[in-house]
Amino acid sequence: MKTTIADLSVGEKGVIQDISFDNVPLKLLEMGCLPGKEVELMQIAPLQDPLYIRVNGSHLAIRKETAKLIQITKSENLCEILKS
Amino acid sequence: MRNTEVIKVALIGNPNTGKSSIFNQLTGLNQKVSNYPGVTVEKKSGTTRLTNKVTATISDLPGTYSINPSSLDENIVLQALLNPDNEYPDVVVVVADVENLKRNLFLFSQIKDLELPAILVVNMADQMKRKGISLDIEQLKVELNSDVLLVSARKNIGIEDLRKSILNYKQLDTSTIENISDRIDADFFSRVRQSFKDMTLYKSWLLITQHHNFSNISENLQKRINSFRVDTGQLKKMQNRETILRYQYINNILKKTYTVDTSKATGLRFKLDKVLTHRIFGYVIFASILLLIFQSIFDWASVPMDFIDATFAKLSELTKNELRPGPLTNLIAEGIIPGIGGIIIFIPQIAILFFLISILEETGYMSRVVFLMDKIMRRFGMSGKSVIPLISGTACAIPAIMAARNISGWKERLVTILVTPFTTCSARLPVYAIIIALVIPNQRILGIFSFQGLTLMGLYLLGFFAAISSGYLLNHTLKVKGKSFFVIEMPNYKIPSFKNILFNVLEKTKAFVFGAGKIILTISIILWFLASNGPATFSNASEIVKKEYIDQGLSESEFNQKIASYKLEHSYIGIAGKYIEPAIKPLGYDWKIGIALLTSFAAREVFVGTLATIYSVESDNDTATIKERMANEINQDTGEKQFDLPVGMSLLIFYAFAMQCMSTLAIVKRETNSWKWPLLQLFGMTALAYLASLLTFTLLK
Numbered sequence A: 001m002k003t004t005i006a007d008l009s010v011g012e013k014g015v016i017q018d019i020s021f022d023n024v025p026l027k028l029l030e031m032g033c034l035p036g037k038e039v040e041l042m043q044i045a046p047l048q049d050p051l052y053i054r055v056n057g058s059h060l061a062i063r064k065e066t067a068k069l070i071q072i073t074k075s076e077n078l079c080e081i082l083k084s
Numbered sequence B: 001m002r003n004t005e006v007i008k009v010a011l012i013g014n015p016n017t018g019k020s021s022i023f024n025q026l027t028g029l030n031q032k033v034s035n036y037p038g039v040t041v042e043k044k045s046g047t048t049r050l051t052n053k054v055t056a057t058i059s060d061l062p063g064t065y066s067i068n069p070s071s072l073d074e075n076i077v078l079q080a081l082l083n084p085d086n087e088y089p090d091v092v093v094v095v096a097d098v099e100n101l102k103r104n105l106f107l108f109s110q111i112k113d114l115e116l117p118a119i120l121v122v123n124m125a126d127q128m129k130r131k132g133i134s135l136d137i138e139q140l141k142v143e144l145n146s147d148v149l150l151v152s153a154r155k156n157i158g159i160e161d162l163r164k165s166i167l168n169y170k171q172l173d174t175s176t177i178e179n180i181s182d183r184i185d186a187d188f189f190s191r192v193r194q195s196f197k198d199m200t201l202y203k204s205w206l207l208i209t210q211h212h213n214f215s216n217i218s219e220n221l222q223k224r225i226n227s228f229r230v231d232t233g234q235l236k237k238m239q240n241r242e243t244i245l246r247y248q249y250i251n252n253i254l255k256k257t258y259t260v261d262t263s264k265a266t267g268l269r270f271k272l273d274k275v276l277t278h279r280i281f282g283y284v285i286f287a288s289i290l291l292l293i294f295q296s297i298f299d300w301a302s303v304p305m306d307f308i309d310a311t312f313a314k315l316s317e318l319t320k321n322e323l324r325p326g327p328l329t330n331l332i333a334e335g336i337i338p339g340i341g342g343i344i345i346f347i348p349q350i351a352i353l354f355f356l357i358s359i360l361e362e363t364g365y366m367s368r369v370v371f372l373m374d375k376i377m378r379r380f381g382m383s384g385k386s387v388i389p390l391i392s393g394t395a396c397a398i399p400a401i402m403a404a405r406n407i408s409g410w411k412e413r414l415v416t417i418l419v420t421p422f423t424t425c426s427a428r429l430p431v432y433a434i435i436i437a438l439v440i441p442n443q444r445i446l447g448i449f450s451f452q453g454l455t456l457m458g459l460y461l462l463g464f465f466a467a468i469s470s471g472y473l474l475n476h477t478l479k480v481k482g483k484s485f486f487v488i489e490m491p492n493y494k495i496p497s498f499k500n501i502l503f504n505v506l507e508k509t510k511a512f513v514f515g516a517g518k519i520i521l522t523i524s525i526i527l528w529f530l531a532s533n534g535p536a537t538f539s540n541a542s543e544i545v546k547k548e549y550i551d552q553g554l555s556e557s558e559f560n561q562k563i564a565s566y567k568l569e570h571s572y573i574g575i576a577g578k579y580i581e582p583a584i585k586p587l588g589y590d591w592k593i594g595i596a597l598l599t600s601f602a603a604r605e606v607f608v609g610t611l612a613t614i615y616s617v618e619s620d621n622d623t624a625t626i627k628e629r630m631a632n633e634i635n636q637d638t639g640e641k642q643f644d645l646p647v648g649m650s651l652l653i654f655y656a657f658a659m660q661c662m663s664t665l666a667i668v669k670r671e672t673n674s675w676k677w678p679l680l681q682l683f684g685m686t687a688l689a690y691l692a693s694l695l696t697f698t699l700l701k
Helices: A026-030 B019-027 B072-082 B098-113 B125-131 B137-144 B159-167 B181-195 B201-213 B219-227 B232-257 B268-276 B281-322 B327-344 B347-363 B365-379 B384-392 B397-406 B410-422 B428-439 B451-477 B498-531 B541-549 B556-570 B572-587 B591-599 B606-618 B626-632 B645-657 B662-672 B676-700
Strands: A013-019 A038-044 A051-055 A058-062 A070-074 B005-013 B031-035 B042-049 B054-060 B091-097 B118-123 B133-135 B147-150 B258-260 B487-489
Touching (some): A026 B232, A058 B365, B005 B019, B019 B042, B019 B054, B019 B159, B072 B201, B072 B397, B098 B125, B098 B137, B098 B201, B098 B232, B118 B159, B137 B232, B181 B201, B232 B258, B268 B281, B268 B365, B281 B327, B347 B384, B365 B384, B365 B487, B384 B397, B410 B662, B428 B451, B428 B606, B428 B645, B451 B645, B498 B572, B498 B606, B541 B556, B556 B572, B572 B591, B572 B676, B591 B606, B591 B645, B662 B676
Parallel strands (some): B091 B118
Antiparallel strands (some): A013 A070, B042 B054, B133 B258
16 A cells, blocks of 8 residues: 555655646646645544645645545655755 | 726736735726626726826736636636637736745746736735745846736735836736746647647647637637647646646746745644634534624624615605606606615625625635535535535525635536525525514523524524535436546635725625626516506406495595505406416415515515515505514405414425525526526425425415
């Protein structure tokens, strides 16, 4: 199983590795959600969906189904290094 | 008048950048909303005088993150900038928010590639220091090869500079940004360039990828477009690549010009979000705000509404007494004045509702509501964004249905539009109020809750449940193409600008008065005509009545009463009422209520006025209120009171479900661009109303 944004817990960060471009709306990319960018899970809505993320300076809410299409590597303790 | 030059300005930008503030600062009250030619979407524009000889007309386009549209709202931007049907702007002003400059520059880079003169306005400049942001404007101008301005719209700083820049738009550079197209696919784009020599490269690329969003594409052009649409998967990949390349370009520029001191970043958004989107407090806060909204719609609005009601009644009476009696006077006093009154009466509630909703939107809280509600609403075929139309629907379905435009999935938008008329709009309220007062005893349960209040609340809940359960049903039955997706920005919290709120309230109220108002007024006049005219038996009423009652020695006033009553019964509307009587008899209604049901198609609250007319012509006692008249009405067949509990409940249920608003049907037709959906509403909702009322009446009788 590959790790996606949907696997983060609140407060955790990761770096976007790959996006299932065919299924993810162009709008999400246009709002700054791109490979190589750091993503942080800010909050999960009370019914476990949607997810509130911070990516590339944007604060966005996306549905879990979309979050599952965005692969990441978790950055447990590497947040400091990845901040650029 | 002197000849003046007019500069056409398109104002565009991301949502939440303070674009409206800039628009309001530039144009003040010189704003109007009109329709785009050929497109059924509203266009907000305003004018401002730049010098004695030059004015600017500014089109305020809907907020968007990109010119690739993902909702009807955003499509307007594409249309305005590209559709040959519309007038091209001379200059585009792109409003950016200093905090999200990167994402805002994405849109700016697209505009630059359209080779239009563009000005970048960096708004909220007053926040820079507090947020630890520094920006090298001069360097940014060089990098973007454009005019860049620092503005703080709320504090009215930099607006004068913007006027000057607009005035000098001819000096702006119109070259594209660094050559992205060749880096996407050089071979593909050289073929595009060959084929579309008559337009800019980026425009042809947008035509190829977005052709379905354009109207009036010539056959020849469509052929050329199609030749590049062989592999749509490949096109999508190219769009993705374009996005990545644009961000690379922007990152390179911002590295040289933009720095943020993260230690200064305040955690206000974080802290507020923790509370406002909390799994328990989030809903508690939202529910309290909803309660507050409903409370204020009723409490605050009742005073001006009573005042309007009384004023128009007086005005009508005054006209009748002062003007020479005749058909024209009757038309004014009984058709036009009550018709206008029927429109004005809604203004207080609509204005208060949109005042509160604007505050929620301006502060950024509405996005949190969308976030909280999305999962729940999806079960009922809608999106978190449907919450706003559903709340607005409690004032009036018309602005509510228009508010559904920013829902990106067609199916979610359609379901929202279809179910919104179930929510209890303010036009139902007068009907509910009078019937509840007639048939529900004015007693309290446990000393606190009044039966009447509980009934009213029950009707509101009924409307709400009808909306969501039909949403659930539609979700499982509608076969509609189109993927839905959901990406929303959670903007930073802001203190709302009073000016923006005021302008928004004005705009929404105007949209209602001139949109629905026309229909309500027209129907009021038609109904008045139908009630005061009729076939031969109508015109000969006095002779017929004379013959019938000649031996009974009636006084003159009693006699006139008989004539008026006879006239109404034999007017066109009376005939129509009698005609439908067999159909509504099972629900407990007589032909008089039938007339009121028919006139309710102008607007539901006309029910009350119609019954007032019917009973006032039947009774000579002018001091009796409508309520008393209705209470004394006797059913001709049974000899009992007409408005008893079974009939009253049956009517309440009918009004809760029936689709009786022509203006709403017209708006739904306009918004869905098809007669199919308004007709579905008309027949589906009315059939439901009929069956539910039949059941209610049968069970209670």
